[in-house]
Amino acid sequence: MISDNISFGQILSQLWKKRLSIIKISSVFFVIGFLFAILVIKKYTVTTVIIPQTSNASNLKIGNLSSLASAAGFDLGSLTSGDEIVSPLVYPKIVGSVPFQLELLQTRFYYPRIKKTITLQDYYLEYKKKGVGEIILKYTVGIPSLIMDALKKDSKQTDTLNRHFIIIDKDIEKIRKKLEDDIVVEINLKLGIVTISGTFDDPVFTALVVDKTREMLQKYITAYKIEKAMQKMKFLEERYTELKSQFEQAQQKLAIFRDRNKNISNQLVRTEEEKLQAEYNLIFSVYSNIAAQLEQAKIQVKEDTPVFTVIEPTVVPYKKAAPNRIFIILAWTVLGALISVGIEFYRMLKDDLLQLK
Structure with a gap:
């Protein structure tokens, strides 16, 4: 067997004899390593x-009740659908x-x-x-x-x-x-x-x-x-601008009519004034409602903005x-x-x- 012919002592002795060759090869690799280390970025x-x-917090509270609600036949998913998280x-x-x-x-x-x-x-x-x-x-x-x-x-x-x-x-x-x-x-x-x-x-x-x-x-x-809250807010802003213009026109129209017919009192004038007042009230009601929704939408955007x-x-x-x-x-x-x-x-x-x- 090869292992029987070569002892550990012989290996060490042979390596010691060839130490200069080993040192030379190791030195070459040392230089290569040194150059590589210097050149590496x-x-x-x-x-x-x-x-x-x-x-x-709202998601946590509703989430705790969702299992009980589903058992009772209620679906609370719609309450949390607007609060998606990434x-x-x-x-x-x-x-x-x-x-x-x-x-x-x-x-x-x-x-x-x-x-x-x-x-x-x-x-x-x-x-x-x-x-x-x-x-x-x-x-x-x-x-x-x-x-x-x-x-x-x-x-x-x-x-x-x-x-x-x-x-x-x-x-x-x-x-x-x-x-x-x-x-x-x-x-x-x-x-x-x-x-x-x-x-x-x-x-x-x-x-x-x-x-x-x-x-x-x-x-x-x-x-x-x-994204959803912003889309809703943008829509309400457009409607708000449109209704604001209509509201100001109705307000001005009613004011001009009253100024022109200040001292005139007859049924025709009163009927026309009531008509203008009704138009004004209707537009004002819608305008106020949209304004309130717009403010709520702005608040919603801030609430939905992640921290x-x-x-x-x-x-x-x-x-x-x-x-x-x-x-x-x-x-x-x-x-x-x-x-x-x-x-x-x-x-x-x-x-x-x-x-x-």
Whole structure:
């Protein structure tokens, strides 16, 4: 057996004899690791934590009675239908949606490296630093795709369906995938918190993007939550403006008639005045009712507007999140040592096999 011919002491003795070779190979890997650690792009991570509004008191009260009411043959669903909540579970889907990402990509941020304001899309297309691995892949495995992209002509789509559908090109789709990796939304149902984190190559830029993502997420959720109330308020505002004009006309018409017939007293005048008064009263009644409904609708919009409490604001980091250069250098050095030891051990086994033959 091979294991019987080679003892542990012999292995150590052979490795000691080949220590210079092992040190040389390990040194080469140390240099590679050092260069790799130097060339790897610094990345900074910023995190913000919010507590969203998940329910209101009325929903809780009605929810407690719903089972009893259903047993008695009553349906309380209509009482809670106007108080829909946006589950925090859909927050990552919102941030990852095409409309959200396209809006974020067109938002301008200050980028300290070039000391000017750029869109997030321009950052990905022109200014984002490329890592060593990304560059190697691009000009090795990615050469065929580069050639194909160069040969292809730009095709601009001017389809009338653009009004109804969002059409994105290949470059934007690539950027969207990168954005999904750079901005992450995590939900902790147990604690009831939402964590938004972003990772980019500049601390200030990262903080700006993460904070804007939080603002946009709150805006999207708020818009969804108050959509029905806003539609109702808009309708009432239109009716209010229309009725206000009619009310003022009826009021002016009645006042003019009374001024002109101040000293005239006959049945015809009284009948006409009563007619104008009735028209005025009717319009005033409807106008007052709409005005009251409008005020109630405004209150409803405020009540339906969700509240977000920021318990951890965005803070510009002073320490990079990656890379851990010491770990990279040590990992490469250890890898070199293991490879060199493996080579020497393989040679010992090979020599032992030859001796057996």
